[in-house]
Amino acid sequence: MVRPTMEDVALRAGVSRALVSLVMRNSPKVSEARRSAVLKAAEELGYSPHAMARSLASRTSTVLGVMVSDLHNAFFAEVVDGIDEVAREQGFDIIINTGGRSPARERRAVESLLSFRPAGLILLSPVVPATAIGKAAEQLPVVLVARSSRVSTVDTVNDDGEQGARLAIDHLVSLGHKRIAHLDGGEGTQAGPRRRGYVTAMEAHGLAPQIVSSEYTDVAGARAIRSLIDSDSLPTAILSCNDFNAVGAISALEDAGLRVPHDVSVVGYDNTSLAALRHVSLTTIDQPRAEFGRLAALALLQRVRDERTEPVRHLLNPSLVVRSTTAPPGGQR
Amino acid sequence: MVRPTMEDVALRAGVSRALVSLVMRNSPKVSEARRSAVLKAAEELGYSPHAMARSLASRTSTVLGVMVSDLHNAFFAEVVDGIDEVAREQGFDIIINTGGRSPARERRAVESLLSFRPAGLILLSPVVPATAIGKAAEQLPVVLVARSSRVSTVDTVNDDGEQGARLAIDHLVSLGHKRIAHLDGGEGTQAGPRRRGYVTAMEAHGLAPQIVSSEYTDVAGARAIRSLIDSDSLPTAILSCNDFNAVGAISALEDAGLRVPHDVSVVGYDNTSLAALRHVSLTTIDQPRAEFGRLAALALLQRVRDERTEPVRHLLNPSLVVRSTTAPPGGQR
DNA sequence: TCTATTGGTTGGAGCGCTCTAATGCTGTAA
C-alpha cells in the first residue's frame, strides 16, 4: 500500500532524483541510456508521479476544476466532454465536483475544488450568488457556462436563447401557426432570454404572445397544458421552455384526447437525449453543448496562460432540430 | 492572484505557523485568545488551507476518488449522491472523473485520480480490464459499483440482477402472460445475471424462455422488436435489458400498429428518470442507487481506516415499479 | 597548451503544510 517515490526510482536506476524528475517530464536533455534505465526502473516499481507534490514544488497546476451544478442533467455531461477534450489536448487534467442543485452544497464544492489550487475553474450553470463567484475569481481564472455575469475577470459561454426561441417561432409560423403559446421557465437559468426571444419573434410576425407560467419539469408542462385546456385557450402550437416541459405537455395533450402534432404542435428546447428517442421524437432547439465545453476550456486556458485579460462573452448559435412533434395546424397540409 | 499561506496568517496574528496549523485543524489545545486572533487574521487575508500541501505533509488524504464510466447516464448521478452524502458526513471530499465509456479514457481517468493520492477509489461500472483494477487495488482501497470482481482486496456493490428479472417475470406471469421474450443486453454489465434470472424464472413457471439478442440502447430495442415481428414470433410480453431498450421496443411496437400494453406488455430495467416520465410511464425494475453509493462509500471508508480486510460483496434487492406498460395479455381483464 | 563551449547530470533549497520533540511558563507538591 505504500507507493514508491522518485527517490526509489532514482536509487534503482542508479541516477539522481533530479534526473528522474527530468525523465518524468520528458525533458529532451537526458541521454537515451539514462532515460530508458529510469523508465525501466519506474515500470518495475509501478511508479507514477505524485501530482500534488509536483504542483506544490512547481508552483503551477495542470488541473482544471469543473463544478457541475447538477449531475443528473445529461446536458452537462456533453459540456464536460468538450472541456475534457480540450484540456487533455493541452496537457491538463480535470477534476469534477457537484453542487447537487443546492447553493450550500455548491459552495462547498467550489471550496473543495479551490483547496486543490487548480489552474482555473469552470462553473456549469452555478446557482451560487454572484458575489461568491467574484470572490473565487480573485484567486484564479473562472469561466461560467450557461450563466451570465458582469464581472470583468470572468468569462462566460452561453447560448443565444433569444435566437433559439426565434428559430422555433419562425418554424411554427412557416407551418401556418398563428396562435402559439410559450410555457415559461420562470426563474430558471436562461428562461429570460427564451421568453424575450419568443415575444420579439411573435411581434415581428404580427402575432399576439401568450405566456403561460411554468417550470423546467415534465409535471409543470402537463399542468400548464391542463390550465390552458380548462380555460379554453389552447393554441395550435406550444413552445416549451425545455424538453422535459415539452414531454409533459405532450403527455397532457394526449391524455386530453388531442393528437400531437395533428391537433397541437410542440417544440422543446435543449435537444436532450430524451428528445432524440424515437418514442418521443421531439422537435426542439439544439445547443452546441460540446462546443460550450471546448470554448470554456479554451477561454480558461488563455487566462491561465496570461494571454488575455479582457473578458470574453461567447454567445453561441442554437439550431432547430425538426422531428415529429410539429406539423401544420389542424393536420392540414 | 497569489494566495496567502499559513506563514502569512501566522505573521499577521503574531503567532507561529504551527499554531495556525493547530487552529485550522480545530485542535482543542489552543487558547481561546490565540484561536480567535488566528481566525481573524485568516478571515482578513482570505486564507484557506492548501489541501495538497496538507495531504503531502500529513501523509494522509481526506479525498475519495470517484470514476464515473459514463456521465451521460443519470444512473450514476444518484450513486454519486449517495457517495457524497456519506463522504461529507465523515469529513471526506470527493473528486470525480469520467471515463467517457472508453477503456483508454477510463484508464487515463483512473491514473489521473491516483495521481492525487486519494484515500480510496470508487469505480462506477468500469469497463477497464480486471487486471488494471487489481493493480490499482494494490495501491489503495478500491470499491466497485455495478461491476463484479473476484479480487479479494476489492469490495463490490451490485444489485441482484437475477432477482430483478425474476420480479419482472413473476409480475408478467401473474397478469396471465405465457409467452415472454427477453431482449438481452449482450456483453453489457449486469446483462448476464438478468438473463440468468429470466431463464430461471421462466423455467420455474414451466414456460419456455425466448432470448433475443439486443443491446442497452433504444435503437437496439426497436431493432429487436422488428426482428420478432418479421419472424412472426412476437410474444405477448417483453422484458427488456434496460429502460432505453424498452422505450425503443415500445416505439417499434407502436410503429407496427400494436398498442402497449393492450397488445404487448413491456417491462424495463433500472427505473431511470426516463421511465418515470408520464409520457413513458414504464413498468420497470428499480435499483436503490443512492444506497449503492452509500454502501460503497461506507465499505471504502472501512478499508481506509483498516477496520476490515476481508472483501465485502453487497447484493442489493431491486424492486418492481408497476406503471402503465404492463397489463393482462390481449387486453383481457 | 589553455580556455570556452556544450550537453548531461547533480546537490540543495524550498513549495505549504504536519508532526514530533523541545521549550517556556505557570502553579503546585516536596
Add this chain to the structure above:
DNA sequence: TTACAGCATTAGAGCGCTCCAACCAATAGA
C-alpha cells in the same frame, strides 16, 4: 528552595517533488 507536572506554544525536520546553479566530462577553438 527545588522539582515537576501540565499546558500552550514553537522550532525544525521532512512529505515528494521542481528548479536553479553548479558541476563535470568531452569536444572545439585559439
